[in-house]
Amino acid sequence: MQNNYFNCELNLKNSSKIVLTGDRPTGPLHLGHYIGSLTNRLKLQDSISEPNIIYIMIADTQALTDNFTTPQKIVDNVYEVAKDYISIGINPELSTIFIQSQVSEISELCMYYMNLVTIGRLERNPTVKNEIIQKKFNESVPAGFFCYPISQAADITAFKGEIIPVGEDQLPIIEQTNEIIRKFNRIYNTNCLVECTPYISKTPRLIGINGKAKASKSLNNAIFLNDNxxxxxxxxxxxxxxxxxxxxxxxxxxxxxxxxxxxxxxxxxxxxxxxxxxxxxxxxxxxxxxxxxxxxxxxxxxxxxxxxxxNINNQEIKEILFYGTQKARLKARQTLNEVIEAMGLKYFS
Amino acid sequence: MQNNYFNCELNLKNSSKIVLTGDRPTGPLHLGHYIGSLTNRLKLQDSISEPNIIYIMIADTQALTDNFTTPQKIVDNVYEVAKDYISIGINPELSTIFIQSQVSEISELCMYYMNLVTIGRLERNPTVKNEIIQKKFNESVPAGFFCYPISQAADITAFKGEIIPVGEDQLPIIEQTNEIIRKFNRIYNTNCLVECTPYISKTPRLIGINGKAKASKSLNNAIFLNDNxxxxxxxxxxxxxxxxxxxxxxxxxxxxxxxxxxxxxxxxxxxxxxxxxxxxxxxxxxxxxxxxxxxxxxxxxxxxxxxxxxNINNQEIKEILFYGTQKARLKARQTLNEVIEAMGLKYFS
CATH class of the missing domain: 1.10.240.10 (Tyrosyl-Transfer RNA Synthetase)
Incomplete structure (x- = not known):
């Protein structure tokens, strides 16, 4: 897997592979996001052969795992991030923008996947390990944060994401997702879950205006897309x-x-x-x-x-999010049904 | 809390407190269940002042946490356990019998509560600690099993359960649930979640027919309700x-x-x-x-x-489960809405 990263430029022309990408709504998007991931999404949107294959998730549930005391900040930024998307040219007819927490099927998938991953395996996940140190959780790691690689596997598989744009540091999460996918398919004798391939952006992370660290909201060294x-x-x-x-x-x-x-x-x-x-x-x-x-x-x-x-008003943004979330739920429901069927948990027809 | 266990005989006459109880569908019910919990449920059913306050959950999702490779066994036993309930006299008009996995609201609540509990706190839970040893998980504890006290908090709070009949060994789970309830209400400045009280059965666990250990399916030393x-x-x-x-x-x-x-x-x-x-x-x-x-x-x-x-056919059992699960979902949806409102996560009205 390590030598097989999907090359966006090479293969995405007329691709019909499903892409899952998104952002944690912890702040408005800045030039670092723009150059690192947003422009790639625009290129993707231009190159795809059919609609309904790009899913852009505003990951509020995941953002809550380390921001659970400030949900209002997350909610406000869900709208801000959605506005940022539309402002840079994401077309909601081509790319499905949705709110993670509003797709309950993701939570259900997560519950089933939690049985397939051991606590020991989560402890060894290098991404989580590093982030626990960075975020200074010390001994107080919330279970939700600790288990977020499982929740990401639920995000990806809910939409049968095949191409997942990620930073280099997120590769262990993709590995973990594929482990879950293989284990699920093996145990339940199915092929309903589809392995995914990380697509790593070649653009290095943008430096902050103070030259000291990567541009970020928390370090207050970024130029935001909504700065006047x-x-x-x-x-x-x-x-x-x-x-x-x-x-x-x-x-x-x-x-x-x-x-x-x-x-x-x-x-x-x-x-x-x-x-x-x-x-x-x-x-x-x-x-x-x-x-x-x-x-x-x-x-x-x-x-x-x-x-x-x-030129966009809040009502339009709400409608775009509602429409996208409804579309996303249909797809996630389809996957959940297959997962439930594979496990034999269909009680009522 | 330790000296304040609810006394069923004393206070449940004409009670309108909500009771949540249930079983893990890992096998048919036996005389140990009958004397330990089922007869109490019948007494409860007779003494309550109004319908819709007794919820009996068939905990298939929880049973999967340590039986995830054999889902068919769990599904079969969901029906067997439901048949056992009806056979002993549980009246589905008075007691709501439902299937845990079919109430997606429980999974959603669980995801939010996972942020409120640390990994360290789960590690210190004596019930989980003991069960990990009993079940010989060694280093391979599934995350789903490890986190099941959080999932139980979701079960209980989804129905605003006030009285929870439990074995003495399950008391730490109730403590953990009340911790989550207090933390949620404090952080989100609400009183939408209701603390619960354990009701401990005074009947000692029934011994197996070989006299060596408590009666149980796995030890093959029990008399089942469906034995001829x-x-x-x-x-x-x-x-x-x-x-x-x-x-x-x-x-x-x-x-x-x-x-x-x-x-x-x-x-x-x-x-x-x-x-x-x-x-x-x-x-x-x-x-x-x-x-x-x-x-x-x-x-x-x-x-x-x-x-x-x-005299009960499978179709009747399915209908009872369907009806009960629909009723349970209505209640759980109401609670989830309050939880979401308290967190301010209402995006669409």
Whole structure:
């Protein structure tokens, strides 16, 4: 499995494979999401051969596993994230956007899968292990968080997801899902569950504007898709560059210079950026100039997103979520029925 | 809490408190269940002031946590147990009999409660600890089994169960349930979940016919409610008595003599039994005689149960289960709605 990651560029043209992807609604989406996963979803949406094969899950239940004391934050961000999706061009007719908690079939699948995974196996899951340390749970790991790889297996299999876009750090979760799938199919002598393949984004995680860590809401170092132009301006002009580049005439460093990292990621004309880099290195190019170029670059992306965002009202978002969730439930219900049938748990016809 | 167990005899006359009880469908019910819990349910059914307050759950999902490789056995026993209930006189108009797995709301509640319990807390649960040893899971404890106290909290709260008949060994599960209830109500600033009180049966667990351990299906030492009279006869006549009581004239021991234990438990006239005991102790009373008395005693109970059982067809049982499960779902859906509202997770009205 490790050498067999699905290559999006290569094989997704006219693919009819089912894709499951999504986000934890713990904050609005930012440029890191945009470059890391959202643009890929748009490409996917353009390349698929039929509708109803892309499922985009807003994972509120999963977000609650480590945010259970602040459910209002999660609910608010469900709507924000949905708005972000529509603003960047996700088309709800082509991609099914749904709310995880509203698909009860996922919880039911999870209950059955919990019998197929031992506590020891969960303890050895490297992703969970790392996150328990990162999130400083210490000895107080909630059972819901500890078991979330099982819940993710339920998410994926509910929709018979075949291609799962993930970060490198999430690979053990996919491995765990496929273990559950194989075990279920073997024990219940069925092939109703379908193994999935991780699709790893080749884009490295976007650095935060302070240059210290990956962009994230919690570190307050990200540019959000819903930031207004004034805030974007402030954030760009506060970006970490080269602290030794004091005078315009000085030669400046590119490595670790966040402005150039963002220009690499977002500017359309990479030749122009190469020229700028050379100029900056030999001296004579001020930080204000490169920041002004970056600001315009980002605004050329964020401007239209912002405009689209302003034109969607909350009622429309609710309707999109309702419609998508209904569609998702139909698919999940179908899978749950097959799972129940395979286990022989059909009591009433 | 420890000194505050609900006393059935004292307080359940005209009670309107909700009772949740049930069985794991891992085998047909036997005389141990009859004397330990089933007769209490009949008493309850007679004493309640209104219908729809007794919920009897056939816990198939829970039974699967340690029987997940043999779901057919569980499904078969769901019907057998339901037949047992009706045969002994449970009235589905007064007591709601339902199948756990068919109430998806329980799974949903479980997912939310899993966030409120830490892995460390589950590890310290004495009931689970003991059962893990008894069931010889060693290092391979399924997550479903490990988390079953959370799932039981979901069972109980789904119906707002106030009185939970349990064995002494199950008290930590009730404690855990009340912990979850208090934590939920505190975090989400609600009182929608209701604390429950264990009701401990005063009847000691019935010994098996071999006198070695409690009567149970797995030890093959129980008399089942669906045993025919020939089998009951064989089982009674193979019962462990006093191995030193070789001749009728010998004096015999009462302690450890299974026939007398059963006569104590099931014979209507305890004065008569006291006389028999004295006679047996001073000598002159043969094992065949006391076994014959016990056989008649058991048949006077099992005969009518057997007759009722023969008059129920499978279709009727299915209808009773369907009807009860629909009723149970309505109640559970109401509770789930309140839980979701308290957490603020209502997306669509």
């Amino acid at each position: 132009s004034e805030i974007v301006y402030k954030k760009v002009y506060s970006m970490y560059t080269d602290p030794d580049h004091l005078k315009i005439g000085d030669s400046g460093k590119i490595e670790g210079n966040v402005v150039f990292t963002y220009l690499d990621a977002f500017h359309q004309n990479q030749e122009e950026i190469q020229e700028l880099k050379k100029h900056y290195q030999r001296g004579g190019l001020g930080d204000t100039t490169i920041k002004s170029i970056l600001y315009k670059t980002l605004e050329s992306i964020l401007g239209p997103i912002r405009e689209k965002r302003n | 009279s020939e089998i009951v006869y064989k089982k009674v006549y193979s019962m462990y008595t006093d191995p030193d009581h070789l001749k009728i004239g010998d004096s015999g021991k009462i302690e450890g003599n299974v026939v007398f234990t059963y006569l104590d438990a099931f014979h209507q006239n305890q004065e008569e039994i006291q006389e028999l005991k004295k006679h047996y102790q001073r000598g002159g009373l043969g094992d065949t005689t006391i076994k014959s008395i016990l056989y008649k005693t058991l048949e006077s109970i099992l005969g009518p149960i057997r007759e009722k059982r023969n």
